[in-house]
Amino acid sequence: MAAAAEQEQQQFYLLLGNLLSPDNAVRKQAEETYENIPGQSKITFLLQAIRNTAAAEEARQMAAVLLRRLLSSAFEEVYPALPPDVQIAIKSELLLIIQMETQSGMRKKICDIVAELARNLIDEDGNNQWPEGLKFLFDSVSSQNMGLIFLFQVIAALLQTMEDQGNQRVQAHAAAALINFTEDCPKSLLIPYLDNLVKHLHSTMVIKLQELIQKGTKLVLEQVVTSIASVADTAEEKFVPYYDLFMPSLKHIVENAVQKELRLLRGKTIECISLIGLAVGKEKFMQDASDVMQLLLKTQTDFSDLEDDDPQISYMISAWARMCKILGKEFQQYLPVVMGPLMKTASIKPEVALLDTQDMENMSDDDGWEFVNLGDQQSFGIKTAGLEEKATACQMLVCYAKELKEGFVEYTEQVVKLMVPLLKFYFHDDILSMNLNIVRGPEYLTQMWHFMCDALIKAIGTEPDSDVLSEIMHSFAKCIEVMGDGCLNNEHFEELGGILKGKLEEHFKNQELRQVKRQDEDxxxxxxxxxxxxxxxxxxxxxxxxxxxxxxxSSYREKVLPWFEQLLPLIVNLICPHRPWPDRQWGLCIFDDIVEHCSPSSFKYAEYFLRPMLQSVCDNSPEVRQAAAYGVGVMAQFGGDSYRPFCTEALPLLVRVIQSPDAKTKENVNATENCISAVGKIMKFKPDCVNVEEVLPHWLSWLPLHEDKEEAVHTFNYLCDLIESNNTVVLGPNNSNLPRIFGIIADGEIHEAIKHEDPCTKRLANVVRQVQTSGGLWTECISQLNADQQAAIQELLNSA
Incomplete structure (x- = not known):
């Protein structure tokens, strides 16, 4: 078989040679033979010829030209008919060939083939059917020339095809492909091509706008408007120079495209304007903000005249949310206009039906129904039309709540009452938070919480979709943080305890089932x-x-420990040495919380967690190390006298992690910084457990922390304690360590480890000001800093 395949391939090389023959008769015969080869065989032979670097260069180049021509002129006849595994193999093969090719001319031709295939694999709705190709494109740019050539080829091919005035559908496809491309393209890669890209988009938009006025054709213009939006969204502030090029035409479309057949174009243009506004920022957009708002308001006031399936509705809802982000508090005045339609869309009730199998088969997919088989010849159906708009409307309500905070309070009650039955809880914590300090007072807040709490707990117990479940659980946790002690009654605790116990038991059971499946013969x-x-x-x-x-x-502290004991054996099981690292990480985090919030009562559980926690300080997993180190820190800070011996025992383990050669690598740095912070907490809160004078110089040499901002604040506060108390070890003889301390403070400011709203900032600034008063010492400290550090010190002084 192998010999026969090799012979066929050799005959194909001969055929390629004949296609290049100067003899007309030989070439004509070769062309006829080539045309009669079946599509799949043709692609296979061409790919093999391209890949074979030992073959004649002319034959390989001819094969590349033929494959691109095949994908360009006969894609619909050939490619969709190939078996799925063959399609996958072709895509993988092409990406592999690009990586292996060393000859630049040949590589360019292969890039042309990939660009052609990528263009054809954009479906009617603009969806990319080859995401691996796009990922490869962006990944490969890091390998410089090859990636950049490929990138240039794709953009050039799409722009060239988009300007094919003879074929509207091909133009629209190319514009859709460009949308796909720019949506996923990293900003840094798009910027070098931005000028060329924008010029082509603008010229195409002008031509298509004229065509719309003269002939009424709109297909390409719809896609071009979305392409402009996508480019602006990716380019962000780099789009500012092009803003005035597009905005007048886009406003013109919104103002004049009022006919029913132009609804989609108008909706996409509204989306484009709002995305450009968000990209360029308030300062630039304000020159047109008033005009745009009036255009949107006019559409909004006519909202009741719009049909339920009008595509403008979803675009309008999203555009209002973007305008809210741009305008901030100034948007509050428009809420009375926008909330009615938004609530109407969020209240859409999907159609549901219980059907027998025969009825289900009679309902086509085009009707927008999806079915779940219930057995016994029955299916549950739900009409999905409108659900996407409903979900978008819910997200927009989140946006308004977050952006406007107390400005949204008048609508919170009706929003919560709409959302609770839908179990769309992912924003309730925002609504609760904004109500904490408003005029309605705590009684109103408690009333809203009671309305939600039972439903939330029940949803945690019954929600089958893990993505939705995780959002509900996250929101429930945030709500408890907002409401605090007393927000859950005995019945709540009892039900919640059973549910959480069930979740943990299910977690262990699922792990066991996966291990069984790993032993299966399949x-x-x-x-x-x-x-x-x-x-x-x-x-x-x-x-x-x-x-x-x-x-x-954090809300109930040690009062909740008796309730927690029903979960204790399961949490202890999480931190067993044989368990996967995520189990141990999160098990330790739970015990960290118990030590931090329930001490000194937490020590009664020490026999279960202390030994595993100390052993985990040097664990192979950085996530486990971080959880253990944080635990040691809170043990020192909150743990009381019983924890003293364990703080002493932990110190050399923490130092070992900090001093390991790879301590500051990306994957290890957070764990290491938690170890550094823990050492500082031991010295600060349990100074008799450690030789502070001996450890301090080492600790000082490890500062500042860059990544873990919360722990950085702890270290800076302790540093201020030491400086303010004139600690001689830290300050050094004759304040000789001050230049080093200035460097630490400056680097903390540069890496934003010091938050300007934190009281620690003022303490650090005061340290700097004190030195400022002694001229010589100030000069010595500043002279040892580089330009960035000097600027950071000045920034610190300005901010505090």
């Missing part, structure tokens, strides 16, 4: 990938269990 890489996805989903729910417990411990 186990392979694909199965493993699916099992990993399940595992990730399970771990994410575990993080939300931890969130809920964190909010309960």
């Amino acid at each position: 186990y392979d890489e694909q199965v493993e990938e699916s099992l990993q996805d399940e595992d990730d989903s399970d771990v994410y729910i575990l993080t939300k269990v931890s969130d809920i417990l964190h909010s309960i411990f």
Whole structure:
């Protein structure tokens, strides 16, 4: 078989040579033979010829030209008919060939093939059917020339095709592909091509706008407007120079495209204007903001005249939310106009039906129904039309609540009452937070919480979709943090305890089932990938269990420990040495919370967690190390006298992690910084457990912390304590360490480890000002800083 395949390939090389023959008769015969080769075989032979670097260069180049021509002129006849595994193999093969090719001329031709295939793999709705190709494109740019050539080829091919005035549908496809491309393209890669890209988009928009006026054709203009929006969205502030080029035409479209057949174009243009406004920022957009608002208001006041399926509705709803982000508090005046239609859309009730199998088969997919088989020849159906708009409307309500805060308070009650039955809880914490300090007072807040609480707990127990469940759990935890001690009654605790116990038991059971599947005879890489996805989903729910417990411990403190004891054996099981690292990480985080919020009562559980926590300080997993180090820190800070011996025991383990050669690598730095912070907390809160004078110089040499901002504040506060108390070890003989301390403070400011609203900022600024008063010492400190550090010191003084 192999010999026969090789012979066929050799005959194909001969055929390629004949296609290049100067003899007309030979070439004509070769062309006829080539045309009669079936599509799949043709692609296979061409790919093999392109890949074979030992073949004649002319034959390889001819094969590349033929494959591009095939994909360009006969794609619909050939490619969709190929089996799915062959299609996958072709795409993978092309990406592999690009990486292996060393000859620049040949590589350019292969890039042309990939660009052609990528263009054809954009469906009617503009969806990219080859996401791996786009990912490869952006990844490969890091390998410089090859990636940049490919990038240039794709953009050039799309722009060239978009300007093919002879074929509207091809133009629209190219514009859709460009949208796909720019949406995923990193900003840094798009900027070098931005000027050329914008000029082509503008010239095409002008031509298509004229065509709309003269002939009424709108297909390409709809896609071009969305392409402009996508480019602006990616380019952000880099789009400012092009703003005035587009805005007058876009406003013209919104103002004049009022006919029914232009509804989609008008909706997309409204979207484009709002995205450009968000990209260029308030300062630039304000020159047109008033005009745009009036155009939107006019459409909004006519909203009751719009049909339910009018595409403008969803575009309008999203555009208002963007305008809210741009205008901030100034947007509040428009709420009475926008909230009515928004609430109407958020209140859409989907059609549902219980059908027998025969009825279900009679209903086509085009009717927008989806079905779940219930067995016994029955199916549950839901009409999905309108659900996307409903979800968008809910997200916009979130946006208004977040942006306007107390300005949104008049609408919170009706929003909550709409959302609770829908179990769209991911923003309730925002609504609760904004109500904390408003005129309605705590009684109103408590009333709203009682309305939500029962439904939230029930949803945590019954929601089958893990993504939705995690959002509900996260929101429930945030609500408890806002409401605080007393927000849950005995019945709530009882029900919640049973649910959380069930979640943890299910977590362990699912892990066991996955291990059984790994022993199955059908186990392979694909199965493993699916099992990993399940595992990730399970771990994410575990993080939300931890969130809920964190909010309960921080609100109720040691009072809640008797309730927690029903979960204790399961949490102890999480931190067993044989368990996967995410289990140990989150198990330790739960015990960290118990030590931090329930001390000194927490020590009664020391036999369960202290030994594993100390052993985990030097764990192979940085996530586990971080959780353990944080635990040691809160043990020192909040743990009371019983924890003293363990702080002493932990110190050399923390130092070992900090001094390891790879301590500051990206994956390790957070764990290391938690270790540094823990050492500082031991010295500050348990000074008799450690030789402070011996450890301090080392600790000072490890500062500042850059990544973990919360722990950075702890270290800076302790540093201020030491300086303010004139600690001689820290200041050094004759204040000789002050230049080094200035460097630490400056680097903290540069890496934004010092938050200007934090009281610590004022303490650090005062340290600097004190030195300013002694001229010589100030000069010595400043002279040892580089320009960035000197600017950072000045910035600190200005901010405090």
